[in-house]
């Protein structure tokens with residue numbers, strides 16, 4: 001079996017769904033933001049603050065390239081992984097891409113605490129989130145092999161839906 005990549009907006013539940021799905025499929029699990037923090041030796045927030053988004057995107061690209069070389073796993077990506085077409089191409093060739101689709105309304109209610117989400121800033125996080133959601137919605141749908149809707153579902157329920165879609 002190849003890798004399973006979870007893509008979607010911040011707050012769509014990629015990390016917790018990846019853990020639940022990996023458990024169900026008896027596969028290892030990797031969170032790309034955590035891998036980036038290891039490579040960059042800083043938190044995601046610090047990387048954004050000290051070195052900027054461009055540098056973060058380079059580390060993200062590197063972390064993805066390292067992850068796909070490993071044994072088959074469930075990989076929770078960061079929300080911006082689809083901004084680089086070469087990342088999408090690599091994921092397509094290395095496994096199955098699953099889009100966790102979450103409504104804007106649900107994301108807004110989940111992302112009340114935006115402290116560790118640098119792209120949302122601190123002044124108008126809701127406006128920032130809305131803008132990103134509109135910019136990316138079609139990118140996620142186009143990149144995805146499978147789509148799992150997450151509104152009103154627990155991570156384990158979403159993982160169960162994905163398990164069903166994969167078989």
Ligand code: S3P
Nearest residue numbers: 009010011033044078079080118
């Ligand atoms: C980002 C999402 C974050 C993290 C970084 C950038 C994005 O990951 O990679 O802050 O561009 O949407 P999560 O989607 O896990 O929050």
